[in-house]
Amino acid sequence: MDQFAERRSRLLNEITDGAIVVPAGHLATRNHDVEFEFRQVSPFWYLTGFGEPDAIAVLRPGSEKPYALFVLPRDPKLETWTGLRTGVEAAQEKFGADVAFTTTELDTELPKLLADYEQVYYALGTDQKLDALLTDQSVKRRRMAPRGDKALNSIVDPMPVIDQMRLIKSPLEVECLQKAIDITAAGFDVAFKTAKPSVFEFEVQAEMEHEFRGRGSERNGYPSILASGANSCILHYISNRDRMDDGSLLLVDAGAEYEMYSADITRTWPVNGTFSPEQKDVYEVVLAANEAGIDAAKPGNGAMDVHDVALKVLTQGLLDLGALKGDLDALITERGFLPYYMHGTSHWLGLDVHDSGIYRTGGRTGPSIKLEAGMVLTVEPGLYFGPFAEDAPERLKGIGIRTEDDVLITEDGNRVLTSAVPKTVSEVEAAASVN
Numbered sequence: 293m294d295q296f297a298e299r300r301s302r303l304l305n306e307i308t309d310g311a312i313v314v315p316a317g318h319l320a321t322r323n324h325d326v327e328f329e330f331r332q333v334s335p336f337w338y339l340t341g342f343g344e345p346d347a348i349a350v351l352r353p354g355s356e357k358p359y360a361l362f363v364l365p366r367d368p369k370l371e372t373w374t375g376l377r378t379g380v381e382a383a384q385e386k387f388g389a390d391v392a393f394t395t396t397e398l399d400t401e402l403p404k405l406l407a408d409y410e411q412v413y414y415a416l417g418t419d420q421k422l423d424a425l426l427t428d429q430s431v432k433r434r435r436m437a438p439r440g441d442k443a444l445n446s447i448v449d450p451m452p453v454i455d456q457m458r459l460i461k462s463p464l465e466v467e468c469l470q471k472a473i474d475i476t477a478a479g480f481d482v483a484f485k486t487a488k489p490s491v492f493e494f495e496v497q498a499e500m501e502h503e504f505r506g507r508g509s510e511r512n513g514y515p516s517i518l519a520s521g522a523n524s525c526i527l528h529y530i531s532n533r534d535r536m537d538d539g540s541l542l543l544v545d546a547g548a549e550y551e552m553y554s555a556d557i558t559r560t561w562p563v564n565g566t567f568s569p570e571q572k573d574v575y576e577v578v579l580a581a582n583e584a585g586i587d588a589a590k591p592g593n594g595a596m597d598v599h600d601v602a603l604k605v606l607t608q609g610l611l612d613l614g615a616l617k618g619d620l621d622a623l624i625t626e627r628g629f630l631p632y633y634m635h636g637t638s639h640w641l642g643l644d645v646h647d648s649g650i651y652r653t654g655g656r657t658g659p660s661i662k663l664e665a666g667m668v669l670t671v672e673p674g675l676y677f678g679p680f681a682e683d684a685p686e687r688l689k690g691i692g693i694r695t696e697d698d699v700l701i702t703e704d705g706n707r708v709l710t711s712a713v714p715k716t717v718s719e720v721e722a723a724a725s726v727n
């Protein structure tokens with residue numbers, strides 16, 4: 293719990309001119325009285341370590357009791373059906389709240405907690421009940437301001453501050469990420485062995501995720517992508533329902549979650565254990581782009597440098613493969629690579645697979661932010677000769693390859709957290725060889 297308390301006090305040092313209100317997530321109905329599996333939203337988790345839905349954290353700078361937590365009330369009848377709740381006593385004892393209320397007291401207690409603050413930091417639009425309550429408060433307090441109440445002058449988004457905190461990972465967070473990655477790597481070992489011609493994609497998924505669970509991962513960080521053949525050209529193919537053909541590639545993009553932190557790894561390999569010459573040609577280009585991107589991931593470089601470096605290798609590769617014609621620099625500035633490479637090369641990684649944090653300042657074309665020790669990002673170039681790339685050379689059609697690693701920026705460079713997963717042509721073929 294210490295890490296959560298430390299983050300709250302850091303946030304209270306950053307935001308001193310208003311109360312901060314951060315809501316938990318809510319259950320989503322799947323059908324009738326059945327809900328989707330609940331996973332706490334990350335900003336709330338980051339500050340509280342509290343995993344139940346509908347809770348609300350209130351942080352009040354300058355207060356004697358700065359941390360208030362609203363939690364679902366104890367309810368034996370409901371808890372019999374849906375599980376035990378923490379309740380207000382344990383919210384204080386176990387979760388460090390200075391004061392705790394039930395969510396049924398929100399309408400009466402939240403206005404009191406906020407009464408002394410002219411600003412409230414809350415991300416409008418994230419919680420319908422809070423949207424209504426806070427805008428209602430601002431109306432009421434404006435009305436009563438002439439009689440001496442403090443007006444609620446503004447509702448400001450706290451997320452940029454929280455996102456910035458989340459961007460730099462503590463050693464403990466890196467440990468959790470490494471553990472999630474190690475579990476995922478073990479799952480990939482199983483996937484390499486399970487994938488064979490005529491096996492279904494979802495069968496490989498089941499074996500891989502069985503390994504995740506067996507090693508202590510509660511859930512995945514995102515839906516696993518197991519895309520064989522031309523499915524590999526669909527970036528977020530998650531139906532995973534096809535049978536794998538002899539001679540086809542399998543692209544697996546998966547990440548186990550551990551202590552709420554997600555891995556994000558992609559490897560592509562031949563289902564029968566041997567690349568065809570054209571598959572290997574494309575693979576080598578993507579691998580070179582991945583390695584160039586990783587080399588560029590170091591302090592002082594911009595986050596977008598990783599993309600620019602990888603993109604250059606990919607575009608040169610597309611020229612070499614005969615998929616593009618023309619001048620390298622012109623193809624990059626005019627985005628001629630788009631039919632074959634339509635996504636970015638990196639994103640932040642942490643509690644969320646696409647973790648919070650900005651990539652640029654000053655607009656869409658503004659400068660990239662500088663990489664710093666403690667940031668974790670993916671490096672995931674790919675090439676896709678999919679159904680909509682009609683001008684692709686015939687021999688490359690249906691090939692989709694992505695190679696994705698997770699990289700921690702260190703003081704003097706980087707550490708590839710995913711280095712245990714086979715990656716070169718020979719490593720991948722050895723891992724995948726049918727036995």
Ligand SMILES: [Mn+2]
Nearest residue numbers: 556670672696
């Ligand atoms: Mn990714």
